[in-house]
Each structure stands twice: as structure tokens, then as C-alpha cells.
Amino acid sequence: MPRTVRNILFIMFDQLRWDYLSCTGHPHLQTPHLDRLASKGLRFTNAYVQSPICGSSRMSFYTGRYVQSHGAQRNNFPLKVGELTLGDHLREVGMDAFLVGKTHMEADAKGLERLGIAPDSLIGARVSECGFDVVVRDDGLWTEGPDGAYDPRPSPYNEYLAAKGYNSRNGWTEHANAVTLEDGEITSGWFMKYIDRPANVAEEDSETPWLTSRAIDFLTEPGRDDHRWLCHLSYIKPHWPYVVPAPYNTMYGPGQVLPPVRSDDEKRDPHPVFDAYMQTLVARSFSRQEVREKAIPSYMGLIKQADDQMGRLFAELERAGRMEDTMIVVTSDHGDYLGDHWLGEKNFFHDCSVKIPLIIYDPRPEADFTRGQTCDALVEAIDLAATFIEAAGGEIPSHIVEGRTLNGLLHGKSSENWRNVVISEMDYSTTPIAERVGVTHRDARLFMAFDGRWKLVHAEGGMPPMFFDLQSDPEELIDLGRDPAYESERARLYEHLHAWARRLSQRTAISDRELDAMSGKFLRRGILLGLFDGSEVPQENLSTIPARPGNNV
CATH class of the missing domain: 3.40.720.10 (Alkaline Phosphatase, subunit A)
Incomplete structure (x- = not known):
């Protein structure tokens, strides 16, 4: 070990x-x-x-x-x-x-x-x-x-910059993620036009x-x-x-x-x-x-x-x-x-x-x-x-x-x-994509199943899948999701996806070991359902049944 x-x-x-x-x-x-x-x-x-x-x-x-x-x-x-x-x-x-x-x-x-x-x-x-x-x-x-x-929380990084003497209301915006133009103007690092310029902060x-x-x-x-x-x-x-x-x-x-x-x-x-x-x-x-x-x-x-x-x-x-x-x-x-x-x-x-x-x-x-x-x-x-x-x-x-x-x-x-298969998921319900595609929140979901060669991307909402063969197309440029020649491979990965969806994932409050300990214990705790005369089980399981005249037990 x-x-x-x-x-x-x-x-x-x-x-x-x-x-x-x-x-x-x-x-x-x-x-x-x-x-x-x-x-x-x-x-x-x-x-x-x-x-x-x-x-x-x-x-x-x-x-x-x-x-x-x-x-x-x-x-x-x-x-x-x-x-x-x-x-x-x-x-x-x-x-x-x-x-x-x-x-x-x-x-x-x-x-x-x-x-x-x-x-x-x-x-x-x-x-x-x-x-x-x-x-x-x-x-x-x-x-x-x-x-x-x-x-909305206080920024520990902005607190650090302030303690270091960066004089600004929001150091993240005005220093660490900002750049200086030729005329001395400070502009946002969000603008990719300028991000070849150095950030407005010391490297350290x-x-x-x-x-x-x-x-x-x-x-x-x-x-x-x-x-x-x-x-x-x-x-x-x-x-x-x-x-x-x-x-x-x-x-x-x-x-x-x-x-x-x-x-x-x-x-x-x-x-x-x-x-x-x-x-x-x-x-x-x-x-x-x-x-x-x-x-x-x-x-x-x-x-x-x-x-x-x-x-x-x-x-x-x-x-x-x-x-x-x-x-x-x-x-x-x-x-x-x-x-x-x-x-x-x-x-x-x-x-x-x-x-x-x-x-x-x-x-x-x-x-x-x-x-x-x-x-x-x-x-x-x-x-x-x-x-x-x-x-x-x-x-x-x-x-x-x-x-x-x-x-x-x-x-x-x-x-x-x-x-032999990895799974990934994505929910895009809060994005403009869902509205553009015309799906509900519940259907704005994607699932990927990949086996090392074939990659399936399933879309909820009645849409076709995407499908790639990374052996012949390692750059994933050719979508085979609607090509009938690959139906059997798609079906195989769909079966993996369906098996994954059927997995036991929500029984988290009790372990398999605890289940094993529970199995078959009810008979020994007086639950005698289905017995006809008691001869079906070991007699020790019946030891707590009251004995009365005429009772063979």
C-alpha cells in the first residue's frame, strides 16, 4: 500500500x-x-x-x-x-x-x-x-x-494596489488591466487594439x-x-x-x-x-x-x-x-x-x-x-x-x-x-445563443461524449448532433453529424451517453458499505412478511414470538 x-x-x-x-x-x-x-x-x-x-x-x-x-x-x-x-x-x-x-x-x-x-x-x-x-x-x-x-464583494487585489500606492478608485480597471497611449491617456485593456502595449502596472x-x-x-x-x-x-x-x-x-x-x-x-x-x-x-x-x-x-x-x-x-x-x-x-x-x-x-x-x-x-x-x-x-x-x-x-x-x-x-x-469515454456538458440557457437558436432554458444544453477517436456533441431541443473523427480529422473541421455513413458510430456513442445518464448519482447520503450492512437484516428485527408457519426461516429468527399453549413455536 x-x-x-x-x-x-x-x-x-x-x-x-x-x-x-x-x-x-x-x-x-x-x-x-x-x-x-x-x-x-x-x-x-x-x-x-x-x-x-x-x-x-x-x-x-x-x-x-x-x-x-x-x-x-x-x-x-x-x-x-x-x-x-x-x-x-x-x-x-x-x-x-x-x-x-x-x-x-x-x-x-x-x-x-x-x-x-x-x-x-x-x-x-x-x-x-x-x-x-x-x-x-x-x-x-x-x-x-x-x-x-x-x-460586488471587496477586491483584495485592489486593496493590495492601494496599499502599494496606486492612486485610483479601481486599480484592477485603471492599472492592472489598462494601458497607456502615446499621448499619456489611459485606456481600457478590454480594447484588443491596444493590448500589445504594457499593462499600466509594475510587473511585480x-x-x-x-x-x-x-x-x-x-x-x-x-x-x-x-x-x-x-x-x-x-x-x-x-x-x-x-x-x-x-x-x-x-x-x-x-x-x-x-x-x-x-x-x-x-x-x-x-x-x-x-x-x-x-x-x-x-x-x-x-x-x-x-x-x-x-x-x-x-x-x-x-x-x-x-x-x-x-x-x-x-x-x-x-x-x-x-x-x-x-x-x-x-x-x-x-x-x-x-x-x-x-x-x-x-x-x-x-x-x-x-x-x-x-x-x-x-x-x-x-x-x-x-x-x-x-x-x-x-x-x-x-x-x-x-x-x-x-x-x-x-x-x-x-x-x-x-x-x-x-x-x-x-x-x-x-x-x-x-x-473508454469522457463526458462534458454545457448549459447555455442564460446566453443570447438560446434565444437565437429558439430553445427553452431546459433545452439549452449540450453534451459531449468522446472515446479518444470519435467525438459526439448532442444538442437538446430536437437538433442533430455534431460528430468528428479525430483520427482522420484531428483538427475537427469536418462535421459528420448528419452523414448517414457514420450512423453506427454515432449510435455507439449515444449508447455511452445514455448509459452515463442512467448512472446512480444522487444517492449520496448512504454508501454501498452501509447498504451491505442493511441487506437482509429486517428478518432478524421481527419483519416476518410472507411466512406461512415459520418453518421457512431459521428458528432463531422467531425467538421473540410469544409462546402460548397450542403454539408449536
Whole structure:
């Protein structure tokens, strides 16, 4: 039995594409610190999120459950008050769970009120913060508009900037995500016309170094080694706005922008939902080469800055001796289209959106066999919860956590009985897409089933599927969803999707072991239904029946 890990450092970048690291094959981006971690650990080449949306994807990471199970199907959808999270599971085995950065979690305020749980109590705070004890929470969008602030909570990052002497009402808007024009005017970093200019903030005060510093403060706090911990270090970048401080804004240029993966054929009779997404403002913007030549070098600069901060963080771990007992995981909550398939943002199921980087460094000797290798098994985001629980010394509650542990793969064990299909979901009910397509809230849902070669995208509302063969069409340019020649393959994946929909996912209050203990016990507790004269069962089960004259018992 492998020994347990003492600590877990769970690092997540927001909107980091799987293929924008040098260790995953990008020809221009150099990410030596993440590459070094991959050389010491195992890199998974087929890792997929449960939803290509920040909030719903993250809730699956934190609960180990599919989106359909936890119900937080889109950003700002509350996570039900009864859902168990990583913090709940890990505390049972003596490991604390802390947050440094983003969760995009919306608390179930009505549920807390119904149960009489005060949000500022210990339990209320943990339920409101997705099970974590908060070191600092920053979801990264401190923007404002005519109807007010996107996030009405106080901004810890703005407080930091103010303490550093940035004289502004909203430092996120006026400094970290703003640029200076030639005439000295400050303008918004939302305007992609200007994002090749440096952010109006010192590099060391920008968001990624700021969160790294908060993580180092956490690691070096006196008494930190007194208790085992999981630290979820959750970065805001390289999520938009695509603004990066000097010198990272000039490290890449149009010459390092890869050609877009797209085809004019994708616009000919497209799937209705895909067509609607191609009509969005962000999609039309990223379809312009001049936008890609501005945005993508900045996106690459944000990733390069992130890798440099990983070097700083890993050096601190090595100095403190924590590399010897800390499992380190690096991943992302989803990708970014960047103009591929005529789209921007995420929100759909091509690999550039739904596939993620995943590197796991396991310090245990059992992982020596796989160091520096890659694993092609189909992995889901929900697998991390199961992996962490087991690595911490717990028993995975399979009636709650739907993911599979990756510890066996990390330790070189066979993946013969591994899953053969991954599932992802998306709810677009609150978007203009639903109205454009003409579906109700209940029908504004998409499901992906992918077996490593064939990818099925099912749309509710009576629409046809999309279907791709990634063996002959690895760039996912040819939709075979309405081609009769592929009906049998589509039917096969639909059967997988139907089997997944029939899974037992809501019986979370009682485990299989408890069911086993209950099975067949009623007879021994006086429930004698169906007996004719008592001879059908062992006599000891009838020992409490009163004996009267004439009673043969």
C-alpha cells in the first residue's frame, strides 16, 4: 500500500490551452519551469473538463462530480448547500484545505438561510467558499458597468494596489488591466487594439506575481508544517482581458502567432448552436487576423509570466524541503479558442476549449516508474478529487465522488480497465445563443461524449448532433453529424451517453458499505412478511414470538 502524501499543492490556471506549453508542443512558447515539473512527474495527454465554462468546470473539480450531479451548470449558478467538496473529504483524514485565488463559486444563500446556517460561521464560511478555508479569494473580474460591479464583494487585489500606492478608485480597471497611449491617456485593456502595449502596472504588482506572493506567504507562515494541507493556488490569468505588463508584452509578436485552425467549410450549413456561437461578438472579433496578432502574443506573454512565477514558487518549495512530501498538480479549468473554428473564448467542445493540460508530480517512491513520461488514458477533471482523497490516506466515497483515482496510473499500473469515454456538458440557457437558436432554458444544453477517436456533441431541443473523427480529422473541421455513413458510430456513442445518464448519482447520503450492512437484516428485527408457519426461516429468527399453549413455536 503506497504511503500517503503529506501535502497537496493544487495549481490551476484560468483559460490555459493544453497546447500552449513547450512540453505539450508549442513551437514558440518556452515554459521551462512547468516542463521541469513534467520531467519529474507524469503528464496526461488526454485530460478533459466536465464543462468548458469556468464555474461549472471548477465545481466538478472541487466536488469530484459531473455537472449534472452537482447542478451548478453555469457561472453564477449556486452550488447546492449539501454538496460535499474536497475540503469536506480531506478534513476527514486530517488534511486542511486552503484557497489562494479563484473558485468562481456562487454560494447557495437560500439554502444556508433555510438551514439556519450563518454565512460568517465556520461551517457557513466553508460552505460559502466551496469547502476551502480562504487565505485570499480573488475571482479576477473587478470590472464595473452601467448596472454596477460584476463582482460586488471587496477586491483584495485592489486593496493590495492601494496599499502599494496606486492612486485610483479601481486599480484592477485603471492599472492592472489598462494601458497607456502615446499621448499619456489611459485606456481600457478590454480594447484588443491596444493590448500589445504594457499593462499600466509594475510587473511585480500584476495579478500573477501577487497571487504567487500570497501562496509563498501561506507556505512560509509560522506553524504551517504543524498540520497537513491542500493549498488550491488558483490563478486568474491567462484569462481575458489579455493584458500583460512589461517586459512580457514584447516577448512575442505576430511572427509567433500560429495559423488559425479553421475552414470555410465550417460555415457551410453549420450546426445551429455552432452557427450561433460563430455570430457572437467575441467570435467575430477573433476571426480577424489583426485581433489575433494583438491578442495571442499577449496571451503567450501571460503564460510566460506564469511559468516564471512557477520557477519562483518551486524554488521556495525546494528551499523549504516541501518537494519531498508535496504532491503538485498543474492544470486549467478549460482552454481558449483564440480564433480557431471561427470562435473566441471557450463555450464549445473542440479540443482547444475542452481539453486541458494536466501535470502531476507525485513525490512518493511508487511514482518513480513514471517520472518524465506521458499517459494517454482518458482522464476527467473529476478524477483529481478521487486522487487527492486517496493520496491523503482516505477511502474514496464512490457513492459521492464520481471520478476515478489517478494514483494507479501515476504508479505505473495498467490502465486496461480504465474508462473508454469522457463526458462534458454545457448549459447555455442564460446566453443570447438560446434565444437565437429558439430553445427553452431546459433545452439549452449540450453534451459531449468522446472515446479518444470519435467525438459526439448532442444538442437538446430536437437538433442533430455534431460528430468528428479525430483520427482522420484531428483538427475537427469536418462535421459528420448528419452523414448517414457514420450512423453506427454515432449510435455507439449515444449508447455511452445514455448509459452515463442512467448512472446512480444522487444517492449520496448512504454508501454501498452501509447498504451491505442493511441487506437482509429486517428478518432478524421481527419483519416476518410472507411466512406461512415459520418453518421457512431459521428458528432463531422467531425467538421473540410469544409462546402460548397450542403454539408449536
